[in-house]
Amino acid sequence: MLDLHRKKIWKENLGSYAFLIPWLVGFLGLTLYPMLYSLYLSFTKFNIRTPPEWIGLRNYLVMFVGTDSLPKDERFLNSVMVTVKFVFISVPLKLVFALAVAMLMNKKLKLIGLYRALYYIPTLLGGSVAIAVLWRRLFAGDGLLNMILGSVFGMQNLPAWISNPKYSLYTLILLAVWQFGSPMIIFLAGLQQIPREYYEASSVDGAGRVRQFFAITLPSLSPIIFFNFVMQMISAFQSFTQAFIVSGGSGGPLDSTMFYSLYLYIKGFGFSEMGYAAAMAWVLLIIIAGLTALSFKVSGNLVSYGSGE
Amino acid sequence: MQAKKTLASRLLLNAFIIALGLGMLYPILWLIGASFKPSNMIFTDAGIWPKVFTAQNYREGWKGIGIVGFDTFFKNSFIICLLSAFANAVFCSLTAYAFARLKFVGKKFWFAVMMVTLMLPSHVTTIPRYIMFRNFGWINTFLPIIIPKFFATDAFFIFLLVQFIRGLPRDIDESALIDGCSKFGIYTRIILPLTVPALITTLLFSFLWTWDDFFNQLLYLTSPNRYTVPMGLRLFLDSSGMSSWGPMFAMSVLSLIPAFTLFFSLQKYFVRGIATTGIKG
Numbered sequence: 001m002l003d004l005h006r007k008k009i010w011k012e013n014l015g016s017y018a019f020l021i022p023w024l025v026g027f028l029g030l031t032l033y034p035m036l037y038s039l040y041l042s043f044t045k046f047n048i049r050t051p052p053e054w055i056g057l058r059n060y061l062v063m064f065v066g067t068d069s070l071p072k073d074e075r076f077l078n079s080v081m082v083t084v085k086f087v088f089i090s091v092p093l094k095l096v097f098a099l100a101v102a103m104l105m106n107k108k109l110k111l112i113g114l115y116r117a118l119y120y121i122p123t124l125l126g127g128s129v130a131i132a133v134l135w136r137r138l139f140a141g142d143g144l145l146n147m148i149l150g151s152v153f154g155m156q157n158l159p160a161w162i163s164n165p166k167y168s169l170y171t172l173i174l175l176a177v178w179q180f181g182s183p184m185i186i187f188l189a190g191l192q193q194i195p196r197e198y199y200e201a202s203s204v205d206g207a208g209r210v211r212q213f214f215a216i217t218l219p220s221l222s223p224i225i226f227f228n229f230v231m232q233m234i235s236a237f238q239s240f241t242q243a244f245i246v247s248g249g250s251g252g253p254l255d256s257t258m259f260y261s262l263y264l265y266i267k268g269f270g271f272s273e274m275g276y277a278a279a280m281a282w283v284l285l286i287i288i289a290g291l292t293a294l295s296f297k298v299s300g301n302l303v304s305y306g307s308g309e
Numbered sequence: 310m311q312a313k314k315t316l317a318s319r320l321l322l323n324a325f326i327i328a329l330g331l332g333m334l335y336p337i338l339w340l341i342g343a344s345f346k347p348s349n350m351i352f353t354d355a356g357i358w359p360k361v362f363t364a365q366n367y368r369e370g371w372k373g374i375g376i377v378g379f380d381t382f383f384k385n386s387f388i389i390c391l392l393s394a395f396a397n398a399v400f401c402s403l404t405a406y407a408f409a410r411l412k413f414v415g416k417k418f419w420f421a422v423m424m425v426t427l428m429l430p431s432h433v434t435t436i437p438r439y440i441m442f443r444n445f446g447w448i449n450t451f452l453p454i455i456i457p458k459f460f461a462t463d464a465f466f467i468f469l470l471v472q473f474i475r476g477l478p479r480d481i482d483e484s485a486l487i488d489g490c491s492k493f494g495i496y497t498r499i500i501l502p503l504t505v506p507a508l509i510t511t512l513l514f515s516f517l518w519t520w521d522d523f524f525n526q527l528l529y530l531t532s533p534n535r536y537t538v539p540m541g542l543r544l545f546l547d548s549s550g551m552s553s554w555g556p557m558f559a560m561s562v563l564s565l566i567p568a569f570t571l572f573f574s575l576q577k578y579f580v581r582g583i584a585t586t587g588i589k590g
Contacts, residue, residue: 015492016413023404023423023467026460031426034437041436048440104326111323117576118330124572125337127521129539130561133546134340137554144339147355178333185583238430241523245543261524264432269528274436281432288430 042279047272059279076280078255079263080287086169086259087236090176095228098180099221102187116188123181131175132245136162139171162246165256172257175242183228190224191217222303230295237288240265260284337565344558351554367563370556374544377533379560382541385530386520389451389537394515396458397466398508404461405470406496410482427464439528453529454519466511469582473507474500510582513575517568538564 017024042059044052058067066072105116125131138144141160149155161167198216207215218225240261243251251258251266264284268277331338335357342357344366354360371379407413408420442453461467481503482495490498501508523539530536533544542564545557572579 013413016407016411019403019407019411019492019496020413020419022400022459023407023461024419026457026462027422027426030438030457030460030462031429031434034434034441035429037437037440038433038435048443107322109319109323109326115326115330117573118334120572120579121337122333124517124568125565128565128568129521129523129542130340130564131337133542133557133561134336136546138336142352144336144355147352151355182583185580234428234430238432241521244523244527245546248547261432265524268436269439274440278436281430281435284430285433288428292428 038278038281041275042282044275045273046275046278048274049272052275055275059276060283062276063279063283075255075258075263079251079258079260082169082256082258083237083239083260086173086176086239087233090173091229091232091236093173094177094180094232095183095225097177098183098228099187099225101180102184102191103217105184105188106191116185119184120181123179126175126179127241129241129245132242135171135175135242136246139167163253165252165254168247168253168256172239172242172246175246176236176239183232186224186228187221190221194220226295226299226303230292233291233295234288237284340558341562344555344562346555348553348555351558366555366559369553370545370560370563373541374533374548377536377541379538379541379563381534382536382538383563385451385535386537386539389454390516390519392451392455393458393519394512396455397461397463397515398511400459400461401463401466401511402470402501402504402508403496404467405474406500408467409471409474410495410500411492423464423467426462427468435528442529448529449531449535450529451535454522454525458515463515466515469510470504470507473504477503506578506581509575510578513571513578514582517571520567 041052043054043056045055045058046052058070061067062070062073063076064072101119105112105119109115136143139161140146141158141163143161145161146158149158159167161171194216198220199212202212202216238261239259243257243259243262244265247253247257247262251262260280261284264277264280267273267280338357339355342359343351343354345362345364346354346359347361347363347365350359350361373379373382404423408416408423438453438457442448445452447453447456477500482499485495485499520537521539523543526537526540527543530540533541536544538560542557542560545553545560
């Protein structure tokens with residue numbers, strides 16, 4: 001009897017695992033094994049043509065402190081700074097803008113469906129090479145922005161925004177903020193969940209719009225704000241295409257748009273320093289995991305999940 | 310009096326939304342306009358509407374660079390994107406069905422693993438995958454881009470489908486099980502038909518993300534006859550000077566058409582995709 005029962009459980013499990021096989025094979029072969037292999041490679045010197053050569057912690061040392069024979073990699077530290085600056089300017093701006101537009105899109109208007117669609121278009125198209133190419137022209141010395149500033153506002157001696165290291169990163173930040181559509185739609189769904197009675201009751205008590213925003217809207221949305229923040233932060237850290245196209249693949253001018261991913265690509269596939277690039281990938285993983293954990297910790301005090309739950 | 314005030318404020322609100330929207334979309338509208346302007350007028354005219362209309366940019370751009378034209382780039386992009394979308398829909402739904410409905414040992418563990426891969430930056434697998442695919446002789450083929458999708462590596466879609474399948478009433482597939490329907494039968498005959506809305510979302514986002522997945526195309530496609538549309542645009546950008554901005558803009562406009570068409574014909578499926586998880590963009 002017991003044997004028969006065991007057999008049945010076995011069969012049940014095998015039948016279920018059959019559905020999981022493609023994913024399992026993919027996870028083991030295309031995710032877990034590559035992850036472990038890249039961890040190993042991060043301790044080697046490897047140019048893909050000759051076998052990896054074990055060098056211990058040297059790649060990591062070069063990134064942060066340098067070794068006796070090798071100086072610290074200033075370009076690496078610069079790429080971290082550029083990326084951190086990009087993430088922590090663009091993500092908050094994007095979320096503020098997304099929330100403001102979401103509140104606008106939460107009004108009852110006849111054409112609201114059309115408006116919501118129009119405001120999503122930058123997000124729909126913004127990740128493409130075509131828009132990055134366009135961006136390069138918009139902010140060039142003789143580009144659209146300067147044409148408008150010159151002819152409409154009569155300004156002169158305008159900088160070439162893209163090729164000036166002072167401004168180039170901000171053109172990419174603007175491009176990222178412009179694509180506010182996804183958090184906007186998530187905020188909109190959140191706004192629609194807030195019970196009307198909250199606002200009605202607070203109006204009776206004499207609360208104004210501003211007061212209502214800070215006392216009702218923001219606290220009710222806090223879990224969503226947090227979710228959007230973490231998701232946007234994770235994806236902003238990995239930005240690649242826009243910086244690659246806008247800078248012509250160089251991260252220039254003067255490494256001012258050298259995003260972390262771009263430097264990793266240049267190191268791994270431009271200079272064939274694959275061990276170093278693998279080490280960079282692991283450092284990125286640790287940075288992202290650390291910041292996500294930190295966000296969760298900080299959010300414990302700021303995010304309210306309502307008293308009912 | 311009250312009605313008048315609300316009408317006025319309503320009009321004002323509409324005007325404000327439209328003005329802000331147009332301001333935001335101005336670069337795209339300008340791009341479309343510029344693609345129909347003669348080359349010498351593109352950078353002297355900040356207006357949208359071309360003073361002189363020409364289709365010359367489209368004719369010239371379509372020819373591409375050297376012997377490879379944009380017909381090849383579009384064909385390549387469509388092959389890669391259609392196969393990827395199809396594979397994602399089939400294999401992610403298979404996996405999602407197992408996680409959402411079937412019982413097996415270690416389910417919680419594997420589900421947690423799947424959720425972790427959702428957050429994993431792709432960089433940690435990039436280099437070993439490149440080495441692996443290079444050893445397979447897959448460089449300059451579409452395989453490194455397509456094949457991973459046959460193994461349900463895009464966890465985002467598994468998560469989306471699991472959420473959707475969990476929302477379906479359980480009694481239908483339970484009664485089918487009692488009637489002697491096999492697990493695979495339940496998947497194909499009951500779950501799949503009921504999951505169509507989420508499958509459309511999966512197809513849609515897979516197609517669009519693969520279309521814009523410049524990084525992998527840059528890594529694996531090395532000769533122009535294998536290039537996709539984004540790679541073709543980049544080739545254009547690198548190999549031409551100021552003179553060919555017109556054709557460049559024309560091809561950029563064409564490259565945006567698939568996303569645009571899909572968005573406006575399948576809008577409601579977009580909202581589901583974004584609302585489930587706000588991972589991209």
